[in-house]
Amino acid sequence: MFRALVIIAEIIVLLLVLRSPFVQYFFADIHNSLSDWLVEMAQLPDKLELESLQKNVAPHFQAMRPFQKQYLSGVMSSRSSINHFHQLYCISGDKNPFIYGASLRYFCSSIEKTKLLD
Structure with a gap:
């Protein structure tokens, strides 16, 4: 009987500690850091592919x-x-005021060679 009361008291103390503002702030900070890190890890392949695209098209657009x-x-x-x-x-054929003609076709073909398209 005494053991059950001690366990119940421990559970109550644990709940009170976990509901304290400091612990909530601490867990929220850990959650934010971890979620930011996971987002960065998820976007890493896209960033590498974008850098590769920029390196591939940069020499052709120097002029x-x-x-x-x-x-x-x-x-x-x-x-x-x-x-x-x-x-x-590239698909709809709308007019682009900044890039057109052979440059647009080259850029579209460079985009299609990447894994960035959905």
Whole structure:
């Protein structure tokens, strides 16, 4: 009987400690750090593929004007922007004011060679 009371008292103390603001803050901090780390690990293959795409297309776009290079670096900043660009300008054939003609076709074919498309 005494053993059961001690176990119940330990459970109550444990619940009170776990509900304290400091412990909640500590667990929230651990949760945030761990989730940020997992997000970074999940995005690592995409970042490597984006860097590879940038290295592959950079020599072909050296003659472009600075605003065109800035536009392309914005397009190559994330997987979602690559997918949006590809859908809009490579598949749908919409007119792009920054990149067109052979440069657009080369960029579209470079995108299609990567694993970035959904």
